[in-house]
Amino acid sequence: MKTNSQILELAVKYHRANRFNQAQQSYLQVLKEEPKNPEALYGLGLLSQQIGQPQIAEKFLSNALSVQPELLKAWFSLGNLHQAQGQFPEAESAYQRAIALKPDLASLHNNLGYTLQEQGKLEEAIVCYQKALELEPNCREADVNWGNALHIQGKLSADKQPHYAQLNYKLGVAREKAKDLPNAIAYYRQAINLQPNLAEAHYHLGVVLQAEGELEAGIDCLQTALQINPNYGEAYMCLGLIYQTQHQLNEAAAVYRQGLKLINPHYAAAIKSQPVAEFVPEKYASPELKLGEVTVGNYQFPAIPPVTASEKKRPFFSVIIPLYNRKDYMLECLASVLAQWQGEDEIEILVMDNASDPPLYDLVNAIGGGIVHYYLNSENIGPRRNFNRGIALSRGEWIHLMPEDEYVLPGYYSRLKSSLEGCPDSVGAAFTGYENINEKRKVVFTQKHSGMKRGINKNWLQRIGGSNPLNPCATLIRRAAHERLGAYDLINLYTPDWELYKRIASFYDWWCEPAILARYRQHSNNMSSEVFLAGAQGEYYRMGIEISESYLPQEYCAEITARSRDIYFNRCLSDVAIPLKADNVAGAFRLIQEALKINSSPEAVTNLFNWLATEKATPLRNAIASKLISQASNQSNSEENLNNFYFAYP
The missing domain is CATH 3.90.550.10 (Spore Coat Polysaccharide Biosynthesis Protein SpsA; Chain A)
Structure with missing residues (x-):
């Protein structure tokens, strides 16, 4: 049995690996035993922000701070959350609380400056940027933001504008790599504001807008990049992706082809020598x-x-x-x-x-x-x-x-x-x-x-x-x-x-x-989705285990097979949530049957009965109790369903 500290350590590991579902389950497991654990509350707040649930994120971060008011990273994250939502007065307050706890952190002064700048408090913002640069002279974000604030005031000389355009562009690239797309967009736009003919900034802005679902705005940016640089192969490739997303497949093919010609000379040479063949x-x-x-x-x-x-x-x-x-x-x-x-x-x-x-x-x-x-x-x-x-x-x-x-x-x-x-x-x-x-x-x-x-x-x-x-x-x-x-x-x-x-x-x-x-x-249109909704995967988990049992090396066979049966028994129980959510009780029951065929050990049966006693298993438990599902009819449905699956790949 793992301790709460071990579970929390595992949650952080999952979180860093972007395995958000496992991280969330582990954080919640900690809170089940310690409802006021500040680290678990903070982790859930950060995770909720990352998966686009700002209101839930604010709740968890606020709860963490109510337990531990001096949790610096929670104030910092809360400020970032408010800033991302355009809630600048709230962000300002959170950053001020963080600075009170650690006044020598340059990034805090920089973020506070940006929040003030967005509220039109330019002089106060410049003071914050200068403080950040005093604490960390190589703080590129503070330098860029300071230059941007001077530009807004009309105090940035023309000869320095290309320099700050490049700095904004590079910061945009850094934020894009960090998946911080809203700030990436802001930096790219500022780079374009300072240097309108910067094709790279138009291209990257188009890429990020596409990622954010703003497809038409993304097309405009990419087309501008191509007007500036007609040989920008990557811009054509991104246009192809957008047209594909819009289901304009002929248009997508045309721009993909043009982009491939520009980025791959081997491709360009091969298609140049080949006439377009008619389909026979x-x-x-x-x-x-x-x-x-x-x-x-x-x-x-x-x-x-x-x-x-x-x-x-x-x-x-x-x-x-x-x-x-x-x-x-x-x-x-x-x-x-x-x-x-x-x-x-x-x-x-x-x-x-x-x-x-x-x-x-x-x-x-x-x-x-x-x-x-x-x-x-x-x-x-x-x-x-x-x-x-x-x-x-x-x-x-x-x-x-x-x-x-x-x-x-x-x-x-x-x-x-x-x-x-x-x-x-x-x-x-x-x-x-x-x-x-x-x-x-x-x-x-x-x-x-x-x-x-x-x-x-x-x-x-x-x-x-x-x-x-x-x-x-x-x-x-x-x-x-x-x-x-x-x-x-x-x-x-x-x-x-x-x-x-x-x-x-x-x-x-x-x-x-x-x-x-x-x-x-x-x-939703891949084979896995269809199989999981029908609860059909269990029998193939079992088949994969039974086939390999006949050829695995003798010295490892028993150990590997036993571990595999344990893993896929538990996976079947986990997968039951998918058909249950779709009100497919027959599919859920089918998975339970297969789970027991995979592993019928006393420990597995005990785990199954404990699972059936949980609230999420109520529909399945009721169905079993009332005998609405029989094994014979389930087998008949199984055979019928298999013939209807869309198998694009195994």
């Missing part, structure tokens, strides 16, 4: 491959044939992007790969269209013509067969299978190639850190693989065996490993990626590249 379905029909089987443990998996001999050099990477009807995020996915494309000897890109209606060739060709290999299946063969077909058609040494709603960040392929081209043959796969973003592109989770070093980590099998910390966008698999151990299991409908990773980890080392180099998108 027969020309792009994917081969009807019949894959054999390979046995691993007690199970058979689809076999991947070796690459046929050819005079053509094998590429280092094969990027496989499966498609089926969805297109809202496809262009961004393709563009993220094409921006890093260094020629067909380095990266081949295979787009596997699983009989979309209509086919998605035109959009793919709009930015990938001459580079991307587009394959159209004659019928929908299911997601995993589509994946496996792409792997079988690939020629690269390393396979990167990436769903069309995910994307890679700059440096993904170059960083991995520098590591993998010299790695030993014992390495069968590699992975990077990644972020989860929501439909508004806000980061909601960061996977940094804490405790793992760059390179081969000998404890990787134990980690991946217990649960899956990876996403496809962040994972590469050596093609030779597929040739030896097979591809995606056709029966497992939800966790075949996890099972495949365990299969490879049982026979190969894995390379870890901890940097955040990819992004997974959480949205």
Whole structure:
């Protein structure tokens, strides 16, 4: 049993890793035992501000201060909260209280000065900035704000305006990196005010406005940047993202194409020599491959044939992007790969269209013509067969299978190639850190693989065996490993990626590249959302555990399997909240049944009964008590629901 101090330490760790849900639960767990714990109250206040709940944030910070009036960081955060909300008198008061506790902190005097400046108290603001610079002569924020205040008063000389424009711009970049977008916007606008032809400031202002959902204002800024600098490739790329968000996909494709030409000379040369090809379905029909089987443990998996001999050099990477009807995020996915494309000897890109209606060739060709290999299946063969077909058609040494709603960040392929081209043959796969973003592109989770070093980590099998910390966008698999151990299991409908990773980890080392180099998108139209609402994931958690139990190394098998059963039993209980919130009691009951199949130990059953006694389980408890749900009817519904799932990827 963890102590409150240990739980608080864990909450702070989650908080710093942007794992906000886990941090919030841990802070609340502390408050359950100590309702007046100032550190937990402060942590919840800061977290609430970060996730856009200012009123709740103010409540928690005020409660922390009522318990500990001399908690400097709470006064500072409260001042920042009020300032961000435009509540400048309240911010001024909070900063004054903080300064009374620590009068020699330059950042406090700077923030107070900005608050005074926003209230029109320029002389008082300048005094604060001067005090900040006296305490910390290299305080760039105070220097910039001092220059801005002088400019408002008409006292900043013309020859100094470009200098302060650049300082504002650099501060805007710093605030943007720190996710402090309101202040980033303010600095960029001030930079433009001082130097209207500063294209970089217009571009970055457009990027931040796009991130804040102000799409039309973002378009105006990006177009201004392009008027100043017509060769600003990054501005075209951001315009493509905005048009994509507005579902103007043809416009998005056009500007993505222009941006890619400017930022990637390899891309520009390749598409220049290729005429726009007319779509002829027969020309792009994917081969009807019949894959054999390979046995691993007690199970058979689809076999991947070796690459046929050819005079053509094998590429280092094969990027496989499966498609089926969805297109809202496809262009961004393709563009993220094409921006890093260094020629067909380095990266081949295979787009596997699983009989979309209509086919998605035109959009793919709009930015990938001459580079991307587009394959159209004659019928929908299911997601995993589509994946496996792409792997079988690939020629690269390393396979990167990436769903069309995910994307890679700059440096993904170059960083991995520098590591993998010299790695030993014992390495069968590699992975990077990644972020989860929501439909508004806000980061909601960061996977940094804490405790793992760059390179081969000998404890990787134990980690991946217990649960899956990876996403496809962040994972590469050596093609030779597929040739030896097979591809995606056709029966497992939800966790075949996890099972495949365990299969490879049982026979190969894995390379870890901890940097955040990819992004997974959480949205209402992805397969995970549908499966979780139906409560169908439990049986596939169990399937993934049972399959790997037959091939895990004997010395680790029992330990890994037991830990995995414990983890996924608890995950099923946690996941029950999703169908219950949607009033799908049958889905919740289905998860409970699977939880007991995963782990029926006395400890697990006790945990289940304790959980069923909680208030959040009332609908499920009532349903069980009144026998409204039977196992037979649930099984019938299960079979019917599985046929209706939209599987874009496993």
